[in-house]
Amino acid sequence: MEYLDHIGGPVDGLDIDAEGALALGGLSTSRLVRDFGSPLFVTLEDVLRSNVTRLRKSFEDHWPGGVDLFYAIKTNNSLAIRAILNTADVGGECFGETEYRCTLESGVPGARIIVNGSDKTAALLEKAVANGSVINIDSTQEVEILERIAR
Numbered sequence: 001m002e003y004l005d006h007i008g009g010p011v012d013g014l015d016i017d018a019e020g021a022l023a024l025g026g027l028s029t030s031r032l033v034r035d036f037g038s039p040l041f042v043t044l045e046d047v048l049r050s051n052v053t054r055l056r057k058s059f060e061d062h063w064p065g066g067v068d069l070f071y072a073i074k075t076n077n078s079l080a081i082r083a084i085l086n087t088a089d090v091g092g093e094c095f096g097e098t099e100y101r102c103t104l105e106s107g108v109p110g111a112r113i114i115v116n117g118s119d120k121t122a123a124l125l126e127k128a129v130a131n132g133s134v135i136n137i138d139s140t141q142e143v144e145i146l147e148r149i150a151r
Contacts (some may be wrong), residue, residue: 007008012033012047012078013025013044013046013047021056024042024044024118025044025046025047026044035062043076043078043080043081045084048081048084048085049084049088052069052085052088052090053088054063056069057067067113069089069090069091069092070071070090070091070093070094070112070114071091072083072093072094072095072130073093073094073099073102073103074095077099077102078101079106081124082102082103082107082108083106083107084109086108088104088122091112091113091114092104092106092108092112092113092114093110093113093114093116094113094114094115094116094117095115095116095117096117096119096120096124097121097123097124098123099117100113100127100133102151104127109131110128110130110131110132110133111131111132111133111134112132113128113131113133114132114134114135114136115128115133115134115136116136116138117138118138118139120138120142122145122149125142125145125146125149126149129146130149131148
């Protein structure tokens with residue numbers, strides 16, 4: 001796995017066991033499928049934490065002044081994954097009201113949430129302002145709505 005040397009090691013927990021079969025986190029993938037069925041989605045907490053640590057360090061090594069990481073909940077909306085990321089001080093990036101609500105209700109402080117998207121409703125903007133979230137403005141219409149909210 002020479003190609004992984006530049007990023008500090010395996011990033012996914014995959015390996016080949018003594019019998020030559022695929023293993024995940026030291027467990028036979030055949031056994032996992034037999035025990036839990038297929039399709040099966042598995043996330044290894046230690047791998048997720050390790051990847052966050054390595055990603056943060058990679059940026060910090062080359063970006064003076066500190067780095068903040070933000071996870072787009074659209075990539076995987078599992079609240080278990082979000083809970084792990086909360087303990088790793090990873091903020092949230094959201095597109096739309098549902099993603100915002102999920103991220104906020106999963107325990108991410110409002111000030112650690114970035115709101116993106118070209119179809120932000122006035123209700124979403126009001127919530128984001130009330131919670132101190134960062135809002136990436138996409139239109140002059142959003143500026144007008146935010147002016148009203150700010151008053």
